[in-house]
Amino acid sequence: MSHSADAVSHADAHAHHEESFWRKYVFSIDHKVIGIQYAITSLLFLFFGFCLMMLMRWQLAFPYEPIPLIGSLLSESMAPGGIMSPEFYNSLGAMHGTIMVFLGVVPLAVGAFGNFVVPLQIGAPDMAFPKLNMSSYWVYAAGGVVMLASFFAPGGAANSGWTSYPPLSDIATTGQTMWLLGMVLLITSSLLGSVNFIVTIIQLRAPGMTWMRLPFFVWAQLVTAFLLLLAFPPLEAAGVLQLMDRLAGTSFFLPTGLVVSGEALSVSGGGSPLLWQHLFWFLAHPEVYVLILPAMGIVAEIIANNTRRPLFGYRSLVFSTIFLGFMSFIVWAHHMFLTGMGTSISTFFQTTTMIISVPSVVILSALFLSLWGGSIRFTTPMLFALGFLPMFGIGGLTGLPLGLSATDIPLHDTYYVIGHFHYVVAPGTILALFAGIYYWFPKATGRKMNDRLGKLHFWGTITFMNVIFMPMFIQGLAGVSRRLYDGGAQYAHAAPVLEWNVVMSIGAWALAIAQIPFFINFFRSMFKGEKVKDGNTWEATTLEWSAAPSPPIAHGNFETVPSVYRGPYEYSAPGFPQGYAPQNAPEKA
């Protein structure tokens, strides 16, 4: 189509869809706008959750010393005399976990990337239910507001850990009730979202887009959506039960004869604190795969694109992901080896845990092997994707001793656990999410992000993340518990590893500085970045690049319905003049 004709058809489209500002940018039903709304909101929450942690790291490194600058801004109950109160420390810990997982990483990985990329990659004009899509964003935003507002509740925000174990959480301050209400909203949002994703992927695939031609990212999102759909409701049930305990005086999680502050609690009793743990981890283990699968999907796309060769073992990647999805529902109690479940149940769950590590290793190995023999382009997204591989490897392998009940006993609830799952989520998933931002930024805006700033961002981020998380293994192996207000200063066994607290805290603050190039790059590139000439910046084969302009057409994405002729990663295709075969290119160009 010639340029002038293009312009005319665009003008036509605009004349037909004259949309108000609110309809276009705020209450939009276009999956691309909703994806960007999710991206910006969740990035803000990631930053906020990170700020909470930077505050905590002051107390851990320099316990009982007034917090400089910020200390005087905090209220009297949070930090009397600028010194962080233990209650506020607990709130920060609980809310850091909650915000990072439920308001930061998952909405970015699923809500933002899933929403923006999946319909484009399968050749669909939008999600299957656009209005549902909009409401899932707004319910998520409402959940976020409730969580933020809880900081101003009497007694502060929730302070019983992100796991909210009863009986402690049952008798905690009002912030816990708000946490539960916030979670109910977030669960509702993810329920609406996951139904939408599954229907979109099953029903709206373009002609020729068979199951084995789906980009791996779409497979990862499909399995993730099933996990969200089926694993979240039990936590919603648990949330309802805990709300009943707190508001209607029931004792679902309160055992008989519970004594609080020297007085017997006047409740009927007969409940079980373990019941909460089972319901919570029934969600929260699959949640780990919700955090990691979309990241693996992003990395797979970027690796195939930048090695200019097909992914190694596409089918084994797909089947491993499906198997991982199934297995993730029967490993949850490996978080509970110390609760006295009994050895036979522990044996069952440690066996399933060892089995689930097999598909994870298959996926990681296939991604590593995809590098072999490729002519690698070291673009910014590729650097982040390459950084993901060893970092996720460390995170995964350090998890094995936690999955075996005998070795878990000394490591349970120590900093070793914190080190393990942060390696999975922070240098793992978050690096992959950054990779995704650099990779799809030109698709969303029509402009590329700056490479030099991107590389600066990469090296700073990966360096300081390791400075923060590697010493956690050292402290954890020395037996330092994860929930100490003073970072272990009062324990003799922590003394030899205590100086690492200062190192980790400086690492955390340096990590914040390392994000400055990203902030500058993100906003500057939006307006001043190098313009994308034709739509396909990265010479990619998948539909979002090869069939749609950058940015894609509002409400509809494609000029015409694309037809798909081949698999997603035919990068070394003889007979095609550019050397690669887009999915929508007919037999010979």
Add this chain to the structure above:
Amino acid sequence: MDIPYTVDARPDTGMYNAKLGIWLFLASEVMLFGALFSSYILLRVAAPEWPRGASILSVPLATLNTMLLISSSVTMVMSWASLKMKKFGAYRVYLGLTLLFGLGFLIVKSFEYGAKFSHHLYPGDSTFMAIYFTLTGLHVLHVLGGMIVNAYLWGPGAKMWKTAPEQFTNRVEVAGLYWHFVDLVWIFLFPVLYLL
């Protein structure tokens, strides 16, 4: 480009979008109530003693409610079948009956709750009462939700019959699938709470 398969079924899956969507939603509902029923089982096995439901709750009223909900499921199917046969008048009658049966269920339920409160039986009294109020309360919320949708389809939403009859019929089918699920949950709740 318009979104495909909003009304017609996709040939290889045999479903239109909303039908697949409601089945997925019901799958998540199964997990929600499944978790609650599992909690019930765990709490009951761990309890030193557990009252027989019939000694506290009214089995005759619950039987009446069971009949009401089962009848409402039948009329729900009939309303959809009427639309399929292009009988809009019959549809209105059957869906109206469904609404009345649902309303009857809620009235009986409110008498039951009222009786418990007048005997000073509250959720905090025992694990049994806690489970009873939580499970039936959540179920009542589901009944209410279904009735709001049905009332919309009976009243203002029915205008769609003139403009897009096929899509309207689909909507009634989807609402019906949800309504049957709500009925099914009660079929489990009745024996678990009142009879066992």
